[in-house]
Amino acid sequence: MGVTRKEGDSSVPWVDGLTIGQVLQSTARRFPDDDAFVFCAASARMTWAEFDADVNRIARGLLGLGFVPGDHFGVWATNVPQWVLLQFATARIGVVLVNINPSYRASELAYALQQSDVRGLALIDHYKSSHFLDMLCQTCPELASASPGQLQSKAFPKLEWIIALRGNRQPYALMWDQLYSRGESVSQQRVEDIANALRPTDAINIQYTSGTTGHPKGAMLSHRNVLLNAFYAGRSQRLDHRDRICLPVPLYHCFGCVLGTMVCVVHGSAMIFPAESFSAEATLGAIEHERCTSLYGVPTMFIAELEHPDYPQRNLTSLRTGIMAGSPCPIELMKRVTEEMGANEITIGYGQTEASPLITQTRTDDPIELRVGTVGQTLPGFEAKIIDPDTGQELGDGVQGEFCGRGHGVMIGYYHMPDRTAAAIDADGWLHTGDLGMRQSNGYYRITGRLHDMIIRGGENIYPREIEERLYEHPAVEDVQVVGVPDRRFGEEVLAWVKLKRGDTATEAELREFCGESLSRFKVPRYWKFVERFPTTVTGKIQKFKIREQAITELGLHDIANIETA
Structure with a gap:
């Protein structure tokens, strides 16, 4: 690593060789009185000095509960201040943060808790129609007779601590304020000793991404993975400590907790969270009242x-830049955001959780046709290639094939899934994305489709197999095929x-x-059709592309299907 770091020099990644905790300390020293975060709905605001001090207090609280480096700690919540504080408190003492999607239902939660081996779980009480505590108790009935730190569950043998982030006191849970008090007997020197022993290549985050079999895979990311991604993602937007990023994207997703919080910590920019979950009205209000200069979102949000x-x-009028990513970005939408919204330096990013997440990104000074019509060039320290998915042969410019990436952002691997890791990352370190793309002669890339049948709805990855397996459980269903339209x-x-x-x-x-009983709302099909047969090949293989083509015709979606994307 050994990179020369010079303050104010953006040509080198000053974060390389450091841990997340060290980067936060540096930013707090340089910009102590600047806003670190603003949560508009919660009326919560902290400066960098206050944020760093609170992170230390929570880290001491976790140590007081007995957490040690390498333990796993889950957060199941919407965009609330405690989420960000826990993200950096766990990182400071080497505890691995496990992101849990707040849209999960009880069965999905059970899988994540079991597969990730979490020792602690922090969660909110409820949000809208989702009752988190009720679902947790349904998933883990032993909580009914447990006291804080004394849980003994057959299904989740490693789970000991439940931290309630808000709501009424529960006999089995430690309240948020009690976490602070548990750290009063822990010295700050102990925090520093642990922090100084951590390595930038240590795993510090597990982020779940949907799997083709219906079982999510936990991508393990290191300090270095996310810090370098954040450095370059922010540099592509020309961010510094005067910028204020509007973050309507969810924290559990890499868009929120890497391109959002990590970018801000690396560059000293303020994090502005409009609401607990996406609201167009709240986002517009936050941009105006907090004078945001950068706006993030998937296309549907814009x-x-x-x-x-x-x-x-x-x-x-304060808007200048931002990132549109998470699903294919319509070119006409990019033009509207650039010309009408005033974010004339908006960028497009492409990547996936397994890449921490960006592999490519446009830059603010790219010509307009490249900024709205491509996903940019590779980030420094990353390389990409387009291959024939059948032969693995590298293809030339202008030829469609599978997009592969290699570099500092590629994950450590999937937690407890060595076979899946080997299938995703080949022996030469190339991450096979499963996306189809092509490289232009100028080195810019376009994403043209997907190898597999994954659906991307508003930035959420949905694998049809998971929905199909649920519907197969219904006693009246003989067969089902799920596609994206x-x-x-x-x-x-x-x-x-x-x-x-x-x-x-x-x-x-x-x-x-029936689907909604066990699947997140965004996975429940919007369109349904009852059929007697499916289109097949002569060998009997169902042709999903024909289902999609027929649906586009029947639903009158041709105009939408022809929208050009980057």
Whole structure:
């Protein structure tokens, strides 16, 4: 690593060779009185000095509970201040943060808790119609007779501590304020001793990404993975301590907790969170009131903001840049964001969780046609190639093939899944993304499709197999095929073709409710069709692409399907 670091010199990654805790300390020393974060809905605001001090207090609290480097700690919550504090407190003492999607239902939660070997779990009480504590107790009935730190569960043998981030006191949980008090007997010197023994290549985060079999895979990321990604992602936007990033994206996702929080810590920019979950109205209000200079989002978020009734009345003149990513970015939408919204230096990023997450990104000074029509060039320290998915042979410019990336962002591997890791990362260190793309002669890339049948709805990865397996559990369903169809707002929506067993009946409403009992809401199909047969090849293989083509015609989606993306 050994990189020469010179303050103010953005040509070298000053974060290389450091841990997340060391980077936060440096930023707090340089910009102590600048805003670190603002949570608009919670009316919470901290400077960098306050943030760093609070992170130390929480780190001491975790040590007081007995956590040690290498332990796993889950956070299951919406965008709340405690999420960010825990992210950096765990990193400071080498505890691995496990991100848990707040949309998970009880069965999905159970899988994540079991597979990740978490020793502690912090969660909110409820948000809208999701009752987190109720689902946790349903998942882990032993909580009914447990006291804080004394949980003994057959399904989750490593889980000991439950931290309630808000709500009424629960007999089995430690409240947030009690976590602070548990650290009063722990010296700050102990925190420093542990922090100084950590290595930048240590795993510090597990982020779940959906799997083709329906079981999510936990991508293990290191300090160095996320810090270098954050350094270059911020540099591509020309960020510094005067910038204020509006973050309507979820914290559990790499968009929020790497391109959001890590970018801000690396560059000293303020994190501005409009609401606990995405709200176009709250986002527009946050940009105006907090004078945000950068705006993040998946395409559907930008569409919702541009189409919101409040949009014409909002003063968004502070906007300069940002990142649009998470799903294919329509070129016309990029033009609107650039020309109408005022974010004339908006960038597009491409990558995936396994790459921490960005592999490519456009730059603020790229010509407009490249900034709206491509996903940019590789980040420094990354290389990419396009290969024939059948032969593995590298392809030339202008030829479509599988996009592969190699460099500092490639994950350590999938937690407890060596076979899946070997399938994703080859012997030469290349990450096989499963996305189709092509390289232009100028070194810029375009993403043209996907090798597999994954659906990306509003930035959420959905694997049809998970939904199909759920529907196969319904007693009336004989066969089912799930595909993605174009959608103007979300990029894609979920469609299910269902064949019922002879003599059995089921309605769309019944199947929709059945899916919603165990699947996150965004996975429940929007479109349904009951059929007697599926299109197949002569050998009997179902042709999902024909289902999609027929659905586009039947649903009148041709115009949306023809929207050009980068």
